[in-house]
Amino acid sequence: MSGRSDPVLPAPTLQLPPAYPDRAAWGTAPHLRAWQTAALEHYLAQNAKDFLAVATPGAGKTTFALSVAAELFSRRVVDRVTVVAPTEHLKTQWAGAAARVGIPIDPAYSGRKGRTSQDFVGVAVTYAGVAANPLAHRIRTERFKTLVILDEVHHAGDALSWGEAVREAFEPARRRIALTGTPFRSDINPIPFVTYAPDPEDPGGALRSVADYTYGYAQALADHVVRPVLFMAYSGEMQWRTRAGDEIAARLGEPLTKDLTAQALRTALDPGGAWIPSVLAAADSRLTEVRRHVPDAAGLVIASDQDAA
Incomplete structure (x- = not known):
C-alpha cells in the first residue's frame, strides 16, 4: 500500500448533456428539471446529514444526486463520494454518469484494493461488496469528508447482513443521500439511516419509510418527465x-x-x-x-x- 496521500482535486462542475424527450445519456440532463431544482434547494435548506429522496423510476434520481454531490464538492463540505448500487451494471452506469459531469469515480474499487487511483474522487461499489468487507469501507469513509449515495436503498434490506454492513461502513460519513423509486416498509430488516413512521394505510401499524422529498409518478407524468405506460x-x-x-x-x-x-x-x-x-x-x-x-x-x-x- 502506498504511503502517499490522496491529492485534493478541483471541485467538479455540472456539464450535463440532452434529456427526455431527446434521449440523454443515462443519469444526465442539460439542466435540472423543476423537481430536481426544488429537491436540491430543499436539500441545501435542510442541511441534514441524512436525506431520503423518493422519485418515480425514470424521473432523474441520478442527476439529482450528482447535482447535490457537485454542490457539496464546490462548498468543500465533502471531498470524496462513495456510490452504493444494487448491481455491478448499475455501479458502472453511475461511474459513467458521474464522469460526464466532472466527478470521476472508480467502479472497479473493492474493499481488498485499499487505495484507488489519484485520478478519482470517489468509488462505486455494490451492497454485496460492502457486506464483504465493511471495515475497509469504514476506514475509507473516515479518512475523508465523504458523501455516500445509497442508490435503490431498499436493497439494503434484502439481507440482514447488508443493512448491518451499510451501517458499519458508512456511519462516519459526512453526508448520506438515499434514493429509491417507491416508499418501503421496515418489515424484518430496517434499513440504516432511514426514518420510519406508522403507515396510516396499514391497519396493522406497519412502519413505512419517511421521505425528505417525494416526486411521484402522477407528478412526473403531468410534467412530461416520464411517459404513460x-x-x-x-x-x-x-x-x-x-x-x-x-x-x-x-x-x-x-x-x-x-x-x-x-x-x-x-x-x-x-x-x-x-x-x-x-x-x-x-x-x-x-x-x-x-x-x-x-x-x-x-x-x-x-x-x-x-x-x-
Missing part, C-alpha cells in the same frame, strides 16, 4: 398435456384453480408455443398504430430469463 390484457385458449398424459384445455382470464392457472401460464409463456408469437404480432400492430401519432413510442418485452428473451 399502458398494459394491454390478452386472453387465449391454452392446451397442454400433463405428466399423466391427460389433455387439458383452459382459457386465460377465466376462473381456474391455482394449479390450472399456473399450468396455463407456463403454457402461454413458453417461447416455443403459439401464444407468444400471436401476442407479439398483436403488440407490433398496436405499436405501429400508435407510432402514427407518437413516432418514438416503444414497447417492452419482459422475459423470464435471458435465454427466453
